[in-house]
Amino acid sequence: MLRDITLGQYYNTASPLHAMDPRTKILGVIFYMVILFTASTVWEYALAAIFTVFVIKVSRVPVRFITRGLKPIVIIMLFTLVLNLFMTSGGKELFHWWIFRVTDLGVETAVKMAVRLVMLIMGTSLLTLTTSPIALTGGIERLLSPFRKIGVPSHEIAMMMSIALRFIPILMEETDKIIKAQTSRGADFESGNLIQRVKAMVPILVPLFVGAFRRADELAVAMECRCYNGGEGRTSLRELRFRRVDGGALCACVILTAAMAALKILRMVGVL
Amino acid sequence: MSIIKAENLSFSYESEGAEVKVFENLNIDIDEGEFVAVLGHNGSGKSTFAKHLNAILTPKSGRVTVCGIDTADESRLFELRKNVGMVFQNPDNQIVATVVEEDVAFGLENLGVPREEMRRRVDEALKVVRMYDYRTYAPHLLSGGQKQRVAIAGILAMEPRCIVLDEPTAMLDPIGRDEVMETVRRLNREKGITIVLITHYMDEAVKADRCIVMDRGKIVMDDRPASIFPKVEEMRALGLDVPQATELVWELKRRGLNIETGALRSAGAIESILKMTRDQL
Ligand SMILES: Nc1ncnc2c1ncn2[C@@H]1O[C@H](COP(=O)(O)OP(=O)(O)OP(=O)(O)O)[C@@H](O)[C@H]1O
Numbered sequence: 445m446l447r448d449i450t451l452g453q454y455y456n457t458a459s460p461l462h463a464m465d466p467r468t469k470i471l472g473v474i475f476y477m478v479i480l481f482t483a484s485t486v487w488e489y490a491l492a493a494i495f496t497v498f499v500i501k502v503s504r505v506p507v508r509f510i511t512r513g514l515k516p517i518v519i520i521m522l523f524t525l526v527l528n529l530f531m532t533s534g535g536k537e538l539f540h541w542w543i544f545r546v547t548d549l550g551v552e553t554a555v556k557m558a559v560r561l562v563m564l565i566m567g568t569s570l571l572t573l574t575t576s577p578i579a580l581t582g583g584i585e586r587l588l589s590p591f592r593k594i595g596v597p598s599h600e601i602a603m604m605m606s607i608a609l610r611f612i613p614i615l616m617e618e619t620d621k622i623i624k625a626q627t628s629r630g631a632d633f634e635s636g637n638l639i640q641r642v643k644a645m646v647p648i649l650v651p652l653f654v655g656a657f658r659r660a661d662e663l664a665v666a667m668e669c670r671c672y673n674g675g676e677g678r679t680s681l682r683e684l685r686f687r688r689v690d691g692g693a694l695c696a697c698v699i700l701t702a703a704m705a706a707l708k709i710l711r712m713v714g715v716l
Numbered sequence: 717m718s719i720i721k722a723e724n725l726s727f728s729y730e731s732e733g734a735e736v737k738v739f740e741n742l743n744i745d746i747d748e749g750e751f752v753a754v755l756g757h758n759g760s761g762k763s764t765f766a767k768h769l770n771a772i773l774t775p776k777s778g779r780v781t782v783c784g785i786d787t788a789d790e791s792r793l794f795e796l797r798k799n800v801g802m803v804f805q806n807p808d809n810q811i812v813a814t815v816v817e818e819d820v821a822f823g824l825e826n827l828g829v830p831r832e833e834m835r836r837r838v839d840e841a842l843k844v845v846r847m848y849d850y851r852t853y854a855p856h857l858l859s860g861g862q863k864q865r866v867a868i869a870g871i872l873a874m875e876p877r878c879i880v881l882d883e884p885t886a887m888l889d890p891i892g893r894d895e896v897m898e899t900v901r902r903l904n905r906e907k908g909i910t911i912v913l914i915t916h917y918m919d920e921a922v923k924a925d926r927c928i929v930m931d932r933g934k935i936v937m938d939d940r941p942a943s944i945f946p947k948v949e950e951m952r953a954l955g956l957d958v959p960q961a962t963e964l965v966w967e968l969k970r971r972g973l974n975i976e977t978g979a980l981r982s983a984g985a986i987e988s989i990l991k992m993t994r995d996q997l
């Protein structure tokens with residue numbers, strides 16, 4: 445049952461977005477987030493939406509894969525929607541019942557917030573949908589490497605991520621086995637109150653942790669045997685190539701962000 | 717030419733203050749190109765010996781020299797480990813990367829090998845173990861035998877002179893075991909790589925040039941498989957099995973039949989039985 449959870453939701457297909465350097469995509473997502481969080485007028489939202497739709501089209505990932513990422517946050521979205529709808533003060537009153545008061549400003553904030561969240565999730569899941577985990581960790585390592593001088597352990601972070609990715613499927617399978625073994629001995633994980641259920645988890649967690657530590661120990665020895673010595677002087681089989689299309693995409697992101705900022709400044713000084 | 721040499725090796729583990737003595741004045745000499753099987757009951761010190769060969773452990777006293785490098789010499793640690801590859805029992809706990817070819821490249825990346833050469837060596841190693849078609853797979857999608865062969869490829873890419881395998885087939889099914897054994901034998905025959913194979917399966921030990929039997933940290937037998945396995949009683953006293961074929965002819969002999977003992981494989985046993993029946997006619 446646990447094995448059904450697919451890890452890293454990489455959707456393998458050939459698209460310009462897939463072919464891009466992972467660093468470009470990571471930086472792109474950061475720009476995208478800045479754009480989303482600074483957007484305030486309808487026009488800015490429209491611009492961000494057009495951009496989102498364009499990138500989704502370019503990625504050739506079926507839309508249902510992208511919207512799948514929205515499922516887990518439906519509750520959060522409804523919550524913020526309701527909260528914004530009823531809690532916003534100011535604006536013209538549209539509707540009033542008992543203590544509930546809905547204003548036009550409330551509706552506007554609620555809708556904007558929801559749209560922002562949806563776009564945020566869709567845009568960021570596009571990163572993991574179009575970038576394989578290994579490219580992603582490689583990209584993160586390279587992006588963080590300039591910060592090594594100030595003590596950011598870029599290689600170690602990337603190595604940890606990639607080992608985690610390697611072992612999560614193994615540990616999931618192991619959890620599955622332990623659960624089945626305990627169930628066959630009459631363990632009950634489904635009934636009882638919260639405390640009883642948490643207690644029932646202990647016989648799963650203990651062997652799982654013991655097993656994980658043993659694995660970690662063996663893996664460390666195996667890595668040492670293969671001359672592992674940290675990131676110093678290491679080369680890499682995978683080549684990250686920053687090509688012209690990457691430069692173009694990054695430029696587009698910068699221009700877009702700059703345009704948004706310019707709009708904002710113009711509005712602030714009262715030109716618009 | 718000897719490639720592995722242990723001279724008066726003594727070693728003990730320290731666990732919770734107590735000292736667990738494993739070796740006392742152990743001497744072993746293995747020639748380049750040999751295929752050696754190391755046998756012994758649980759806890760006899762096989763893994764401890766294996767870990768001395770690439771300086772995961774170093775002697776308390778005495779000396780271990782591998783490929784001309786003293787394992788206690790820390791300045792040549794990487795040179796040593798490049799020359800002595802290790803394969804362990806659990807295939808899952810020695811594969812580091814999330815893609816087969818990346819894992820094969822792991823050792824080369826650590827050694828700082830340039831990319832073009834790395835690519836060439838990775839592809840070649842994968843072809844040697846016949847896993848080239850799986851190079852972009854995630855390791856958890858492979859069978860046990862395939863994973864073990866990927867682990868071997870990762871070592872092979874470093875172009876070692878010696879490979880030490882500590883019960884590499886213990887967690888595999890019969891097909892996986894055959895795959896791994898076939899690969900190991902081929903590396904020994906075709907590439908002349910020295911093999912030290914620790915195993916509990918006597919059918920695997922039979923394929924070696926030489927068997928070293930350990931008991932409580934001491935070498936009690938050291939000979940060709942054809943010389944040690946027919947000593948069924950001695951082997952049993954050491955807590956070890958013998959190959960089924962050897963056991964069969966030995967049992968027949970013990971029951972009073974006039975049969976030639978010493979067969980190691982089923983073909984040999986069949987021959988002995990045929991010969992016996994022919995003689996009796
Ligand atoms: N890390 C350790 N700390 C303390 N004692 C240890 C340690 N590892 C092994 N030993 C002890 O050293 C002895 C030799 O162990 P070793 O693992 O080398 O045996 P082995 O021949 O490989 O056995 P097996 O066939 O079970 O793998 C055993 O008595 C064992 O209990």
Ligand SMILES: [Mg+2]
Nearest residue numbers: 762763764882
């Ligand atoms: Mg052992």
